[in-house]
Amino acid sequence: MKPFSVELSPYREEYERMRFKENKTIKEIWLLSQSRGENIGYYAFQRYFKKLQNELDTVKRSSKLRQKIIEEQLKKDIEISQRITRNLQICDRLIAPLIEKETLTKEDAKILFEAMTETRLIIDQLLKWHKELNISPKESDIEKRIMYCLQDFPLDLKKKFLERWNMYDIERTST
Numbered sequence: 001m002k003p004f005s006v007e008l009s010p011y012r013e014e015y016e017r018m019r020f021k022e023n024k025t026i027k028e029i030w031l032l033s034q035s036r037g038e039n040i041g042y043y044a045f046q047r048y049f050k051k052l053q054n055e056l057d058t059v060k061r062s063s064k065l066r067q068k069i070i071e072e073q074l075k076k077d078i079e080i081s082q083r084i085t086r087n088l089q090i091c092d093r094l095i096a097p098l099i100e101k102e103t104l105t106k107e108d109a110k111i112l113f114e115a116m117t118e119t120r121l122i123i124d125q126l127l128k129w130h131k132e133l134n135i136s137p138k139e140s141d142i143e144k145r146i147m148y149c150l151q152d153f154p155l156d157l158k159k160k161f162l163e164r165w166n167m168y169d170i171e172r173t174s175t
Contacts, residue, residue, distance in 0.1 A: 005040045006048040009033065019049050020056075084122055091119040 018024040
């Protein structure tokens with residue numbers, strides 16, 4: 001498919017910023033391009049921005065769907081963890097009174113052994129499950145994400161942010 005003439009403009013990124021970040025009208029952008037001597041028609045801008053808006057809408061929809069899937073999976077994981085917690089509480093209720101006895105009957109010992117075995121298996125499963133889950137982002141990822149969001153801020157503010165970011169751990173551990 002032949003690219004829109006807007007796509008070939010050296011000012012394309014500026015036009016996109018004007019349209020989507022500054023909410024300039026197509027007419028304002030078109031007039032600017034004309035003043036720069038570019039031979040891009042008004043309707044070319046209209047088609048181009050409509051195409052971009054459709055792509056942005058698609059990305060937003062897929063992002064919302066992805067978020068919904070993640071939320072559903074987290075909900076299932078929370079339900080599983082609640083069941084595991086209940087199972088551990090049941091084991092604890094079985095084990096606690098038996099541990100306090102001075103002598104155990106064979107039946108008591110069997111119940112205690114089974115409950116402790118079940119507890120061990122649950123804990124093993126939790127440890128395995130914990131390794132597979134990565135719910136919270138790594139701190140370096142958070143820092144990168146924040147720096148990305150701050151990219152349009154003045155350099156001195158970005159430096160101040162990084163200084164405070166790095167000082168946080170030092171101040172937190174010293175108190």
